[in-house]
Amino acid sequence: xxxxxxxxxxxxxxxxxxxxxxxxxxxxxxxxxxxxxxxxxxxxxxxxxxxxxxxxxxxxxxxxxxxxxxxxxxxxxxxxxxxxxxxxxxxxxxxxxxxxxxxxxxxxxxxxxxxxxxxxxxxxxxxxxxxxxxxxxxxxxxxxxxxxxxxxxxxxxxxxxxxxxxxxxxxxxxxxxxxxxxxxxxxxxxxxxxxxxxxxxxxxxxxxxxxxxxxxxxxxxxxxxxxxxxxxxxxxxxxxxxxxxxxxxxxxxxxxxxxxxxxxxxxxxxxxxxxxxxxxxxxxxxxxxxxxxxxxxxxxxxxxxxxxxxxxxxxxxxxxxxxxxxxxxxxxxxxxxxxxxxxxxxxxxxxxxxxxxxxxxxxxxxxxxxxxxxxxxxxxxxxxxxxxxxxxxxxxxxxxxxxxxxxxxxxxxxxxxxxxxxxxxxxxxxxxxxxxxxxxxxxxxxxxxxxxxxxxxxxxxxxxxxxxxxxxxxxxxxxxxxxxxxxxxxxxxxxxxxxxxxxxxxxxxxxxxxxxxxxxxxxxxxxxxxxxxxxxxxxxxxxxxxxxxxxxxxxxxxxxxxxxxxxxxxxxxxxxxxxxxxxxxxxxxxxxxxxxxxxxxxxxxxx
Amino acid sequence: xxxxxxxxxxxxxxxxxxxxxxxxxxxxxxxxxxxxxxxxxxxxxxxxxxxxxxxxxxxxxxxxxxxxxxxxxxxxxxxxxxxxxxxxxxxxxxxxxxxxxxxxxxxxxxxxxxxxxxxxxxxxxxxxxxxxxxxxxxxxxxxxxxxxxxxxxxxxxxxxxxxxxxxxxxxxxxxxxxxxxxxxxxxxxxxxxxxxxxxxxxxxxxxxxxxxxxxxxxxxxxxxxxxxxxxxxxxxxxxxxxxxxxxxxxxxxxxxxxxxxxxxxxxxxxxxxxxxxxxx
Numbered sequence: 029x030x031x032x033x034x035x036x037x038x039x040x041x042x043x044x045x046x047x048x049x050x051x052x053x054x055x056x057x058x059x060x061x062x063x064x065x066x067x068x069x070x071x072x073x074x075x076x077x078x079x080x081x082x083x084x085x086x087x088x089x090x091x092x093x094x095x096x097x098x099x100x101x102x103x104x105x106x107x108x109x110x111x112x113x114x115x116x117x118x119x120x121x122x123x124x125x126x127x128x129x130x131x132x133x134x135x136x137x138x139x140x141x142x143x144x145x146x147x148x149x150x151x152x153x154x155x156x157x158x159x160x161x162x163x164x165x166x167x168x169x170x171x172x173x174x175x176x177x178x179x180x181x182x183x184x185x186x187x188x189x190x191x192x193x194x195x196x197x198x199x200x201x202x203x204x205x206x207x208x209x210x211x212x213x214x215x216x217x218x219x220x221x222x223x224x225x226x227x228x229x230x231x232x233x234x235x236x237x238x239x240x241x242x243x244x245x246x247x248x249x250x251x252x253x254x255x256x257x258x259x260x261x262x263x264x265x266x267x268x269x270x271x272x273x274x275x276x277x278x279x280x281x282x283x284x285x286x287x288x289x290x291x292x293x294x295x296x297x298x299x300x301x302x303x304x305x306x307x308x309x310x311x312x313x314x315x316x317x318x319x320x321x322x323x324x325x326x327x328x329x330x331x332x333x334x335x336x337x338x339x340x341x342x343x344x345x346x347x348x349x350x351x352x353x354x355x356x357x358x359x360x361x362x363x364x365x366x367x368x369x370x371x372x373x374x375x376x377x378x379x380x381x382x383x384x385x386x387x388x389x390x391x392x393x394x395x396x397x398x399x400x401x402x403x404x405x406x407x408x409x410x411x412x413x414x415x416x417x418x419x420x421x422x423x424x425x426x427x428x429x430x431x432x433x434x435x436x437x438x439x440x441x442x443x444x445x446x447x448x449x450x451x452x453x454x455x456x457x458x459x460x461x462x463x464x465x466x467x468x469x470x471x472x473x474x475x476x477x478x479x480x481x482x483x484x485x486x487x488x489x490x491x492x493x494x495x496x497x498x499x500x501x502x503x504x505x506x507x508x509x510x511x512x513x514x515x516x517x518x519x520x521x522x523x524x525x526x527x528x529x530x531x532x533x534x535x536x537x538x539x540x541x542x543x544x545x546x547x548x549x550x551x552x553x554x555x556x557x558x559x560x561x562x563x564x565x566x567x568x569x570x571x572x573x574x575x576x577x578x579x580x581x582x583x584x585x586x587x588x589x590x591x592x593x594x595x596x597x598x599x600x601x602x603x604x605x606x607x608x609x610x611x612x613x614x615x616x617x618x619x620x621x622x623x624x625x626x627x628x629x630x631x632x633x634x635x
Numbered sequence: 636x637x638x639x640x641x642x643x644x645x646x647x648x649x650x651x652x653x654x655x656x657x658x659x660x661x662x663x664x665x666x667x668x669x670x671x672x673x674x675x676x677x678x679x680x681x682x683x684x685x686x687x688x689x690x691x692x693x694x695x696x697x698x699x700x701x702x703x704x705x706x707x708x709x710x711x712x713x714x715x716x717x718x719x720x721x722x723x724x725x726x727x728x729x730x731x732x733x734x735x736x737x738x739x740x741x742x743x744x745x746x747x748x749x750x751x752x753x754x755x756x757x758x759x760x761x762x763x764x765x766x767x768x769x770x771x772x773x774x775x776x777x778x779x780x781x782x783x784x785x786x787x788x789x790x791x792x793x794x795x796x797x798x799x800x801x802x803x804x805x806x807x808x809x810x811x812x813x814x815x816x817x818x819x820x821x822x823x824x825x826x827x828x829x830x831x832x833x834x835x836x837x838x839x840x841x842x843x844x845x846x847x848x849x850x851x852x853x854x855x856x857x858x859x860x861x862x863x864x865x866x867x868x869x870x871x872x873x874x875x876x877x878x879x880x881x882x883x884x885x886x887x888x889x890x891x892x893x894x895x896x897x898x899x900x901x902x903x904x905x906x907x908x909x910x911x912x913x914x915x
Contacts, residue, residue, distance in 0.1 A: 149801040224833070240833075277803030282841030311645035311769030311811065315803055318810025349774030356814075 037119035059205040061100040142299035146274035148315035162204035163615035174200035186529035191232020333362035365621035389414040394429035423455035434471030464564040464586040472567035476501035500539040517544035524578025528570035638762040644807035649829040670696030674711035687727020710751035771814035855902030
């Protein structure tokens, strides 16, 4: 406490410093945050809308205000600084808590407003609509958080506090200018393990495995609803807007009451709802009218606007139909959005659906198309004008490649067997030493000499399996535990930073030269990955290893281009910056297509 | 006059395949069946033995019906040629090339198009028609030929094909039914759920609710099948007739397999026959 008072004294002396962009931690909460009070003059306010009690090392209760965003908002800082001057307050003055704080919180704290985006179908464009709305509101100066109560996806990310959530909510948080996504934003993550079974991850941690029936009959009416409530409540306490995303169609009348991803979540958060329909496949008006009219009245009246999304060609041709639909439903069409060409990580494995390759560049990168491929957003930075990324399903695709990536999978041992069955395993062994090969996570495990699953944790069948033998490593699944951690590291041989995250069951006993040295705080002694430089073999658990330019450059520098033209000039841009630029393009596109007056009315935005 | 029209909740809902499937079903029962689609917007065309250009889908359906494709089976073919230009092919012959916004004799085209339908009706026992896109595009409905236009002009009873793969199938069926104009809504008799994976009993309560709300009957649920049909592109440049190539034989073989699977899965095509009966 003494220390806090000392820091606050200096802060008061410095006055309103605004955003400290030179601070190495900036932004620690959100872009443009006010850093005047890195330490809070109101500590400990004990206001549970802003912070929470945590348990200290000796079991004592400690007030934690790490979740508080209010103290970093300009208006709150301005008010505080003017009160300090007016009352002549010094650090530690009890009047901060007795006088100033209650009045300031009364004046400036508002519970946020929830608006939910539902889609008439999967792939309606819900996710990007949430991202676009979030970026638009952020540019207007509002603080927003994304929320999707239940997401089914094998594309997950690790938050800074080690929770596993869906990739899309991380992307949306980035759109909203937030430094860190957290587990509140996607409290239920379903990771499909087969056709009917999923691992249910709750608030970032593995909870249990469920069959479809058990999920709807036990989990949802049991803990499910409460999980949704407490997490969306948290976000509403901290943000101006919580932009929620539904899942699939909200009008699946056969499971309507068990669906906590759509209108039940809207009810819990008391959200207004925007319906998005993808126009591309036709039938948009039927889908919209049917979706609205199949809902019971109390849900229907939450729907405040409809967006016709992904219109190819002249958007004006849709207007007469939109006008007629407005008459029929009494709900305004608040946007007609053209098809937008933006480069953002894709939620669904759209890339893999019926496509055998992406791009048309001279360098052929073969990505082994594992049947249970996971975290395929790892590949996004590889798509460029200089590459043709081939999703390899046959040995020929491998033998023809200039570089090879073995990606991650939800089932390493099952997919290793698949590689053996289709001949890709042998093809990879033939290519060893001829082209650079990198294995990520499950792909890295496969590059070892042995994969040992004595209890059948990974694939249901206990046994030892022979890996590719590129590395002298052994991976073992000895217990039902999952390593979920964020990493920062440097390439040991040659330098260059990488950043990423690990999500895996099964641990490796590494006997090879390590690839990375950790730079994450407190882990500087750890190394990660394996490398055999002379054979151009690389392996790592780090998802996102290509996002920063360093490893991407190293990998592509090894490509010898046969007769396919010149050296690849891979973009030196950080993939994160590429994404950020595209989020702006996305928001621009939506701003053009939206009726901004109607939009502002729904959100209650005053300008 | 015996006919039925397969409408779809969206493009790609499976109209072409299901119309072909029903053609095949009738053909196997010995019925003299013929496919028909008033109007097609496509660059994938097929040239009939007598040199008429029609949409690929109707050629497939003709083979499923065991007959040679003819110009009447797709009397209006719209071929966009880029830059807002489009060629309108009528009964297999170029009729007019237009640029965007240019007026042309819509009435004449309509007359010839439905005239082809009449000819097929008089020459065959049953005409299996296919609609185009969704029948209820509120911005296009007034000039529609293949969906509401045909229903209105020839009182063809109809079946709606609804794709469940992307979800929202109940909304799609209900919304399509609801948005059909009052004078033709009664002609829509039933719906088929296409591309379903998993345990079909999960859908029961939803289907019952839709039947109750709309009065439509669910004709069946077609399982998701990745049967490979010949790619349209690979055929588009070839002239051909039954028996001279194996591509359409393969197509018909696949159709036979899908027919078996659908019937095993409980799809009752005799329900569609009853709908056809209502047109007589």
